[in-house]
Amino acid sequence: MTDGAAKVIESLGIPTPLQNAFRHLTARNPNYFWTSGQWMTERRGGSDVAEGTETVARLQEDGTHTLHGYKWFTTATDSDMTLTLGRTIDEHGNTVQGTRGLALFYLELRDAEGKLNGIEVQRLKDKLGTRQVPTAELLLDGAKSLMISPEGRGVxxxxxxxxxxxxxxxxxxxxxxxxxxxxxxxxxxxxxxxxxxxxxxxxxxxxxxxxxxxxxxxxxxxxxxxxxxxxxxxxxxxxxxxxxxxxxxxxxxxxxxxxxxxxxxxxxxxxxxxxxxxxxxxxxxxxxxxxxxIWEGTTNILSLDVLRSVIKSQGQVLTAFFSATEDKVQAALEVPDLSKSANFTLQALQQLKEFTKNAGLKGGSYMELSARDFSYSLAKIYIGSLLLEHAAWPGASDTDKYCAQRWSQQELCPVYKAEASGSYNSEAQVLDKQLVYERSPLTKGKL
Structure with missing residues (x-):
């Protein structure tokens, strides 16, 4: 998150009010170095920050904002600073809804006297793992902050x-x-x-x-x-x-x-x-x-993000993927020990092409249902091409070649197989819901 915060500030051109923070975040001296948190999750939220963010940003006379709201999940609560989302207020005093009301804010956790900056720790989370990193629920009650993105450009x-x-x-x-x-x-x-x-x-x-x-x-x-x-x-x-x-x-x-x-x-x-x-x-x-x-996006959320990138680019990201994969596999086709594995990978790539061509004609619901298998297929095929590229390198060992061979022996395009079985059609959707919510005959009347 520290690395990411520095990247965000850099992408904004390192504006003057953030130059000191950027120096701290990128310092190599541990006595000068700062860490950063990322406070996006609220009680209604999770990954749906557009609808789930309720924290209100109130503009002050000096041009800063105070933040008022409840952050349900704040990782690295002991950090020096954080980036967080807040909802702006229009000229009528109403909060602006949707993503157009969200802006990104920078705040330091403590003021010049070392006191918490309008922050009340409600409780520390009792987590399954990563217990070394404190995570807390925080109440922001007038936390002084600086808006660092245009209104509506927070996400x-x-x-x-x-x-x-x-x-x-x-x-x-x-x-x-x-x-x-x-x-x-x-x-x-x-x-x-x-x-x-x-x-x-x-x-x-x-x-x-x-x-x-x-x-x-x-x-x-x-x-x-x-x-x-x-x-x-x-x-x-x-x-x-x-x-x-x-x-x-x-x-x-x-x-x-x-x-x-x-x-x-x-x-x-x-x-x-x-x-x-x-x-x-x-x-x-x-x-x-x-x-x-889970954090930084669950598997399903990221699968939908993959789908969004394909749709938003009008297929250009897929074209880039197909081209890069084919280029990486080419060298392996000339290596006797790898040619069979290379052909398996190219066959899977062709299956993926056929799926994307067919799925594009079947609507959003169909694509959404296939998003996870689609993402797995992208990963498996691309990893296969990387292993083949590495194994085809003149300095590669026999175990490198064996590793590429072993990888290619698995199902590399699960989305193609799932489509053939009818996993994404409307009948499957109905049956899936029944399967989840209908009580099993084994438990009826017993639980």
């Missing part, structure tokens, strides 16, 4: 922060997978069971190898997204690069979050009963991983 202005925090989330996912695999690998080299080390049991090593493939795929997706961000920040990004960054940021966050949760859970299982014991330090890895699928 758009904070979107730069979301790009950064979602990439950081991907870093956390890739790092969490790597950590549990490294621990599991060392444990397997020392733990005896049934007369031999765990590393000499083929099934155990196969399980860790599957985790390794997931971790390597997540790492390459992370580095690709970071590469695109670097090109954008240095003004070297082509139009295709910009479209890819817009698409891959939510895709990488949502998919690696799910990967991390599955891999870390499998990792704990590889320790047997030790993985369930708090004094080993292992359970906290799983607790902390759960948040990776």
């Amino acid at each position: 758009a202005s904070i979107s730069n922060m979301l790009t950064i925090t979602r990439i950081h989330n991907t870093i956390g996912a890739a790092g969490g997978m790597r950590r549990v695999i490294n621990l599991g690998r060392e444990y397997a080299a020392k733990r005896f069971a049934f007369g031999k080390l765990l590393q000499d049991h083929p099934l155990h090593i196969q399980t860790i190898a599957r985790m390794e493939v997931e971790a390597r795929g997540a790492f390459l997706l992370l580095m690709e997204t970071a590469r695109l961000l670097g090109l954008e920040e240095t003004n070297l990004a082509t139009e295709q690069d910009q479209h890819l960054l817009r698409l891959l940021t939510p895709v990488a966050k949502l998919y690696t979050g799910k990967q991390a949760l599955a891999v870390i859970s499998e990792g704990l299982e590889s320790f047997g009963g030790q993985g369930y014991m708090e004094d080993t330090g292992l359970p906290v890895l799983l607790r902390d991983a759960q948040v990776l699928t």
